[in-house]
Amino acid sequence: MSHSRQRAGSATAWPATALTKNYPKGCLIPRHRHKRGQLIYAASGVMQVTTREGIWIVPPQRSLWVPAAMPHEIHMEGHVAVRTLYLDRAAGSLLGDHCRILAITDLLRELILAMVGAYGARDAQRMHMMLPLLLHELHGADESAIHIPTPSDPRLRKVCGRLLADPSRTDTLDQLAQQVGASSRTLARLFESELKMSFVRWRQHVRLARALSRLNAGASIKSVARDAGYASCSAFCVMFRQVMGITPTGYGRRMIA
Incomplete structure (x- = not known):
């Protein structure tokens, strides 16, 4: 031996x-x-x-x-x-x-x-x-940006919690700020200082996370785009490719392969 x-x-x-x-x-x-x-x-x-x-x-x-x-x-x-x-x-x-x-x-x-x-x-x-x-x-592997940082500020936690619970929400930062008793400028600053990304980019990551789960479950790209809050499949596909480096269709083929 x-x-x-x-x-x-x-x-x-x-x-x-x-x-x-x-x-x-x-x-x-x-x-x-x-x-x-x-x-x-x-x-x-x-x-x-x-x-x-x-x-x-x-x-x-x-x-x-x-x-x-x-x-x-x-x-x-x-x-x-x-x-x-x-x-x-x-x-x-x-x-x-x-x-x-x-x-x-x-x-x-x-x-x-x-x-x-x-x-x-x-x-x-x-x-x-x-x-x-x-x-x-x-x-030497490429790093992916599928990361949803979480905040410590209580106002920002409320905003992030609502978007995590329902990524398809289309509330603007101004609307969300009113709901948690803060100004949109304060929230924008907190997103950058605590989460190191803008509100738009953070919500994009949340929506992508939901989209990956739905695609993995076999949902159509059209329904995934709609449920992620996108008005069109093309806008969703652009976002998906920017973050994932592959189209939703290509991602689906890779899951099957």
Whole structure:
């Protein structure tokens, strides 16, 4: 028996461990944390991950890096096939101390699945050989902007809560300001200072999150655009491509592939 296989039962033998699990629609994994950092990959389905840094939407072909000891909860927007790698501190330090959504290339996808398989086979040697390439590819991966930061100011929390509950709302910032007892100028300043983005861009991300869930469930682009608050499919498609780097139609094909 090889030295790597002899040590496979020891935690120190593994620079990464893995978990393969399929979850039903609506499943909620309560708030928790891990000693190791997690690379959470949605092989299929859409996840919503909430951390102190905000809400992160993880659709197929994306992964979320969650640093070690970061409290988080996960809500499954549909039936989700999750493939997770847990990286030790030496490997995880290369991916940083903040959550990041990373685009998964074909090579990264195969590496993640192969490392999950290596852990299942208790082949530590194979895992050690693949890890440097995985980290190299992740370092150069495109970062996605599917991130919904959450505020601390109580007035801004009320505004954001109403839009999260119903992304199709078309209220202007002036109208929302009146509803929470603040001026539109104050709210605009809070969006920039607390959330690091404009009101328009923040609402765009919320609508995109809802759209990804609906598309994953098989809804038509027309109905998704309408429910996201867009007056036309073309306007919705422009927004979708700007953020996702692909059209809704292309995204649908990729989910099926």
